[in-house]
Amino acid sequence: MIKLDANKIKEDFPFFQKNQNWVYLDSACTSLKPKQVITAELDYYENVSACASRSSHSLGRKATEAQDSARARVASFINSNQKEVIFTRNTTEGLNLAINSLDFSRLGKKKIVTTVLEHHSVLLPLFNLRNKNLIDLKVLECDSEGLISLDQWNDAINSNTALIVTNSSNNTLGTSQPTGEIAKIAHDSGAFICIDGAQGVAHQKTDFKKDDYDFLCFSGHKMLGPTGIGCLVAKSDLQKSMKPLVFGGGTVKTVSLEKAEFLENYEKFEAGIQNYAGAIGFGVACDYLKKIGMENINGHEKKLAAVAIRALEEAGALIYGSKEQKQSALISFNLKNAKPHDVALMLDKFNIAVRSGFFCAQPAMEAIGAKEGAVRLSAYLYNTEEDLTKFKEILLKVNELYS
Amino acid sequence: MTKEAFNCVFRTITLRPCDTDLEQRIKAELVSAVMPWSITLAKILNKNFAVFSWLFVILTLASLGYMLYGAYNFYYYGNCDGPTATGACILNDLTGDYGRFSSPTELIPPTEFNGITVGPEDAEITIVEFGCFTCPYTKQAESIVDSLLKQYNGSMRYVFKPFPLPNHNNSYQTALSVLCADKQGKHWELRKLVFQEQTLCSVEGSTAIEKLAVEAGLDMDKFNSCLNNQNTKNELDLYIQQGKDSHIYATPTFFIEGEPLVGPEPISDFKKIIDKKLSD
Numbered sequence: 001m002i003k004l005d006a007n008k009i010k011e012d013f014p015f016f017q018k019n020q021n022w023v024y025l026d027s028a029c030t031s032l033k034p035k036q037v038i039t040a041e042l043d044y045y046e047n048v049s050a051c052a053s054r055s056s057h058s059l060g061r062k063a064t065e066a067q068d069s070a071r072a073r074v075a076s077f078i079n080s081n082q083k084e085v086i087f088t089r090n091t092t093e094g095l096n097l098a099i100n101s102l103d104f105s106r107l108g109k110k111k112i113v114t115t116v117l118e119h120h121s122v123l124l125p126l127f128n129l130r131n132k133n134l135i136d137l138k139v140l141e142c143d144s145e146g147l148i149s150l151d152q153w154n155d156a157i158n159s160n161t162a163l164i165v166t167n168s169s170n171n172t173l174g175t176s177q178p179t180g181e182i183a184k185i186a187h188d189s190g191a192f193i194c195i196d197g198a199q200g201v202a203h204q205k206t207d208f209k210k211d212d213y214d215f216l217c218f219s220g221h222k223m224l225g226p227t228g229i230g231c232l233v234a235k236s237d238l239q240k241s242m243k244p245l246v247f248g249g250g251t252v253k254t255v256s257l258e259k260a261e262f263l264e265n266y267e268k269f270e271a272g273i274q275n276y277a278g279a280i281g282f283g284v285a286c287d288y289l290k291k292i293g294m295e296n297i298n299g300h301e302k303k304l305a306a307v308a309i310r311a312l313e314e315a316g317a318l319i320y321g322s323k324e325q326k327q328s329a330l331i332s333f334n335l336k337n338a339k340p341h342d343v344a345l346m347l348d349k350f351n352i353a354v355r356s357g358f359f360c361a362q363p364a365m366e367a368i369g370a371k372e373g374a375v376r377l378s379a380y381l382y383n384t385e386e387d388l389t390k391f392k393e394i395l396l397k398v399n400e401l402y403s
Numbered sequence: 404m405t406k407e408a409f410n411c412v413f414r415t416i417t418l419r420p421c422d423t424d425l426e427q428r429i430k431a432e433l434v435s436a437v438m439p440w441s442i443t444l445a446k447i448l449n450k451n452f453a454v455f456s457w458l459f460v461i462l463t464l465a466s467l468g469y470m471l472y473g474a475y476n477f478y479y480y481g482n483c484d485g486p487t488a489t490g491a492c493i494l495n496d497l498t499g500d501y502g503r504f505s506s507p508t509e510l511i512p513p514t515e516f517n518g519i520t521v522g523p524e525d526a527e528i529t530i531v532e533f534g535c536f537t538c539p540y541t542k543q544a545e546s547i548v549d550s551l552l553k554q555y556n557g558s559m560r561y562v563f564k565p566f567p568l569p570n571h572n573n574s575y576q577t578a579l580s581v582l583c584a585d586k587q588g589k590h591w592e593l594r595k596l597v598f599q600e601q602t603l604c605s606v607e608g609s610t611a612i613e614k615l616a617v618e619a620g621l622d623m624d625k626f627n628s629c630l631n632n633q634n635t636k637n638e639l640d641l642y643i644q645q646g647k648d649s650h651i652y653a654t655p656t657f658f659i660e661g662e663p664l665v666g667p668e669p670i671s672d673f674k675k676i677i678d679k680k681l682s683d
């Protein structure tokens with residue numbers, strides 16, 4: 001039984017009060033923000049506005065408390081320890097940090113396994129290491145439905161494997177992977193696993209401990225939080241051997257002209273003044289989602305996905321990937337004879353926001369047969385069935401232009 | 404979007420590609436605007452957008468061309484529509500040196516009725532025309548003058564004051580010739596021929612006029628000495644001065660019992676005024 005009233009949720013989002021006739025279907029790119037998040041950020045700037053973990057005045061202490069509390073909320077949302085949460089700018093920075101933090105020569109193995117369905121923020125840092133000859137990269141292909149089997153993972157992972165980097169849910173098809181089982185396969189071979197949770201954490205219940213991830217990256221802005229804040233969750237004992245990506249203030253115990261002694265855990269990686277307001281908003285966003293319940297959100301999304309798929313089928317659209325395995329309301333499609341960009345621009349003229357192109361995952365799009373890109377609709381907890389009715393009405397008209 | 408379009412044009416001129424999806428967005432803008440009216444029309448526009456956009460380009464270039472043509476006409480004929488349009492030969496600042504007034508309300512009726520006159524001096528109606536023999540509009544008004552003279556024969560006096568426009572070639576010389584023909588009582592004969600061969604008169608000047616004078620049956624000795632006579636020139640200059648005093652800004656300009664009419668307007672307009680004056 002889904003307990004979610006999207007019409008009521010809409011009331012929390014000032015965007016809808018100010019843009020009443022908009023149907024926002026681009027949440028996979030970035031989500032809208034509820035007033036709770038916006039007010040929390042504003043509150044930091046108006047009432048605190050000081051440095052955390054540095055200044056001893058009461059405002060500074062207030063900032064430290066607010067940041068700690070935000071870290072705790074984020075940790076609780078994905079069931080990890082507070083100390084394991086390293087704030088970053090976004091998923092991209094988290095992935096870069098995780099991938100570059102390991103010393104492969106000390107590990108004595110340099111094979112990394114990933115998939116063709118990854119976002120550029122996974123592929124490009126890996127390509128960078130491959131070009132420097134620091135790693136051997138194995139990229140798993142998907143089938144015509146956009147699926148990768150556990151057998152493929154089993155075959156690819158062996159004792160030479162140092163790291164697995166993959167998504168828990170992808171941004172091109174909205175399908176998910178059994179990441180808990182993949183983590184088990186990885187650990188059985190002594191490899192680490194790094195999960196790109198940009199889509200997964202925002203749309204499905206994610207459990208860092210239970211699924212036994214080593215690294216998990218996600219962005220605040222895709223899950224109702226502010227832009228410019230995200231995190232890398234990394235196991236505590238792993239953090240000790242990880243190399244920072246950025247060096248600077250707030251990361252050290254002592255510094256002499258000869259050497260620096262770094263702090264432990266997240267502090268080692270958060271150099272310089274941080275995005276405190278962003279972190280606070282991020283924490284509030286996690287609480288907001290938790291209160292509604294990820295199961296409810298997921299159920300609502302699946303319902304919306306079914307409605308959207310029916311509308312698209314009525315328009316004779318080509319829908320990419322498996323419809324049965326869809327875990328969120330994210331659908332990539334193309335209308336016959338129409339360029340994706342043209343379709344998105346036409347929908348935009350009727351105040352419907354969808355994305356078009358390759359969604360920063362060109363190899364994935366090509367692998368599923370969308371060589372020229374596609375249109376992507378992605379709905380979230382604040383989308384209603386009425387939104388999709390309007391989408392359908394306009395989509396059918398646009399389709400007629402190309403029939 | 405306008406700013407982007409200009410930027411795009413600029414980039415195209417400087418041989419760089421436009422860096423926006425401008426064309427696609429213009430297409431979406433136009434097609435979506437048509438959609439509420441007719442989906443069929445929107446479909447046609449959507450499918451043949453390239454054709455339509457070329458059509459727009461051609462139309463734009465064509466109207467630009469017409470604009471330049473209009474500017475050319477304005478320069479040479481004092482009128483944007485060229486020599487055959489219904490309008491008037493406008494005196495303009497580019498080529499004219501008579502000074503400029505530009506509205507019928509500024510016209511002042513002449514008080515002297517000298518000039519080439521036809522009809523009884525005590526007629527009920529006097530029509531004065533300021534005209535230029537090399538102006539296509541004055542030529543066009545000739546049929547009106549003819550009809551009026553016929554219809555109101557006896558009750559109308561017609562006074563023609565030559566007003567050669569300086570922006571028409573050989574206009575002064577032609578006006579002088581017709582004045583001299585009038586001295587021999589043969590002004591109509593030469594006037595008809597001059598209007599008939601208007602372009603030739605403009606282009607060739609005295610050579611063409613001389614031939615026409617012979618054809619009109621003028622006494623050429625008298626004619627030539629009249630042309631060279633300072634008195635004739637003084638007379639013509641007097642009419643020009645009268646025109647300036649009346650604030651004439653275009654030819655032909657008529658005054659029907661003092662009421663002005665500029666250009667070869669429909670004959671009904673003339674009759675309306677004449678009939679009203681007659682019934683007063």
Ligand SMILES: Cc1ncc(COP(=O)(O)O)c(C=O)c1O
Binds near residue numbers: 090092198199219
């Ligand atoms: C699957 C996936 N990974 C990574 C990212 C990168 O996220 P960000 O741009 O917030 O760094 C995205 C965002 O589109 C994504 O969908």
